[in-house]
Amino acid sequence: MSLLRHPRLAALACAALLAAGCASTTTGSVATDGRGRSQLLLVSPEQVMQQSLQYYDQQNQKARAQGKLVTSGAEWSRVNAVMQRMVPQVAAFRPDAARWPWQLVLIDEDTVNAHVMAGGKITFYTGILRKLRLTDDEIAAIMGHEMAHALREHTREKISQSAAGDMALQIGGALLGVGEGAVALAGLGKQLALDMPFSRHMEGEADLYGLELAARAGYDPRAAISLWQKMAQAGGGSGPGFLSTHPSAGDRMASLQGAMPRVMPLYEQARARR
Numbered sequence: 001m002s003l004l005r006h007p008r009l010a011a012l013a014c015a016a017l018l019a020a021g022c023a024s025t026t027t028g029s030v031a032t033d034g035r036g037r038s039q040l041l042l043v044s045p046e047q048v049m050q051q052s053l054q055y056y057d058q059q060n061q062k063a064r065a066q067g068k069l070v071t072s073g074a075e076w077s078r079v080n081a082v083m084q085r086m087v088p089q090v091a092a093f094r095p096d097a098a099r100w101p102w103q104l105v106l107i108d109e110d111t112v113n114a115h116v117m118a119g120g121k122i123t124f125y126t127g128i129l130r131k132l133r134l135t136d137d138e139i140a141a142i143m144g145h146e147m148a149h150a151l152r153e154h155t156r157e158k159i160s161q162s163a164a165g166d167m168a169l170q171i172g173g174a175l176l177g178v179g180e181g182a183v184a185l186a187g188l189g190k191q192l193a194l195d196m197p198f199s200r201h202m203e204g205e206a207d208l209y210g211l212e213l214a215a216r217a218g219y220d221p222r223a224a225i226s227l228w229q230k231m232a233q234a235g236g237g238s239g240p241g242f243l244s245t246h247p248s249a250g251d252r253m254a255s256l257q258g259a260m261p262r263v264m265p266l267y268e269q270a271r272a273r274r
Helices: 007-020 045-065 074-092 095-099 126-132 136-151 154-176 180-216 223-233 249-273
Strands: 103-107 114-117 121-125
Touching: 045 103, 045 114, 045 121, 045 154, 074 095, 074 103, 074 126, 074 136, 074 180, 114 136, 121 126, 121 136, 126 136, 126 223, 136 180, 136 223, 154 180, 180 223, 180 249, 223 249
Parallel strands: 103 121
Antiparallel strands: 114 121
């Protein structure tokens, strides 16, 4: 029996699936004032991990073939040292993450970027180190942000959200008896009204969780402000925030500044222990 031929049954199945998929991957952050957030997680972590590792391997093979993959040397060692110092702090949010096989690769490209794959596979580009002349504290701000994406399983959440949105559009079209053109228009509305703001929300969430990770590891969280000042000057924060999947540099700095009183005590405690 096709559910799309029985739209009411499909709608009920969709609602049940969405309800069952709501969970949270971590505890709340001090930087978010302890507030947690329920996440839509319809796909399994194993599925996302498999896809992420496949992409990560392809990325590394391509960089290696081009002679751009860096896995040792002064720059790699510096960034890896920051990561290794921060990894134990992930247990504050989810104990299992401290046992993940966290791994860093550095790609020798003139790109101001870094990203993470599910399970803690982190990629930095030499461009972000060299162009922004990053301090260790600023590297920690970026590292914390990327680690937070992995901890919060944002990739899994985005895939789940996209699947749920597509399902809702198909069911809505069947219920209303509208044509494909109207459904496509609704899809554009969904992208502007749901997908983009939610992506911005996840970016902001990663900023705040990352701020706490850096502070717990004894890196000055105030470096996140100087980092985004540099990013704005380099053009990385340009463009209107409304039609972007990333918050503007100004919005990010305001949010980070607002969380600073809550994370500074963690930084001071960590520095006192070192």
